[in-house]
Amino acid sequence: MSVPPDTSSTAPSVDNTAQAARRRWLYGAVAGAAALGGAGLAWWRLQPHAQQEGAEAALWGMEFDTPAGGAPLVMKALQGQPVLLNFWATWCPPCVDELPMLNTFYRENAPKGWQVVGLAIDQPSAVRKFLGRLPLDFPVGLAGMGGTELGRSLGNLTGGLPFTVVLGQGGNVLHRKMGQVTAQDLQQWARLR
Template sequence: MTKTTPSDLPESAPASPNVLPQVSSPTRRRLLYAGVAGAAAVGGAGLAWWKFQPHAMEAGAEQALWGMEFEKPEGGVVALKSFSGKPLLLNFWATWCPPCVEELPMLNAFYREHAAKGWQVLGLAIDQPSAVRKFLARLPLEFPVGLAGLGGTDLGRSLGNLTGGLPFTVVLGGAGRVLHRKMGQVTPQDLQLWAPLR
């Protein structure tokens, strides 16, 4: 190992025995860029994970939920208190949201299969009433739908969906407590996990 002396340093570098000469090689630059890119990817993945995780619910959100009512697309009102006492899958969706539209037939099949076992499903449409009516004319659902509009976004935020992303699903037990929350599209595995809950 050679010792660096002040005379070995570039002219612009201060003469100090602790300063090492800068070695600039393409390999070293690539490693540095790869390290920075890797750190950015990990940071981005962490931010994405945080963004798509349900956060803490607002105090009293569960109790407030059970007092809410929403208009139905076909007329009349759907009251959340009418769902109390049995497990409820509450799905926030919109007609303009492709993953929402994709999961609706699966949620409908879940409802059809598990309604006799006490399961209930309620879709809350965060959308224009006319768009929801037109959509349901093409794809009828067996479970009830409420027209939540922008108020549904506020409700979702109170339940931990801080970004307002869709779809957002909340599973409530028969006692009225939130058991699970899911940001993003529901999978068949999610439904298998939730089905035994009461």
């Protein structure tokens, strides 16, 4: 009489081991593809995109109220000079972090013809309160939600902050940056005209 083989063994069969290995490989491949997709999306979101036709001309025709009131900030008055245009808000930590550096850039480069303009995408009362604690030497315009639309027209499709645009003496966009400005950025931009 023959005894049937013992199938209650705890050792996995070759088929189960191969299936488990395929599942691990498939999960790894899916996770890798998801990570690459997420990294690609993040990279895309942080890149300035094509600006709308006529965005530069529209910018030079704009005027913004100022936190102190009085005369508005007239962009046309700055045309013909290199301009660093920074979109920021009081509730944006990287914006707040870069403002002292932008102020230093302004003080050092204003004698060379540079202008720096901060466009606050924020409530006027919040901007006034903030500037009471951290005064800036460069002009600040109260852009409100219209500033978000202006940023989009200049290539900031996501409306993220901070967003910086460098305009040359001819009024054209020379450079755009999503995210916080670095000292290296400012050094490179100071050479642009």
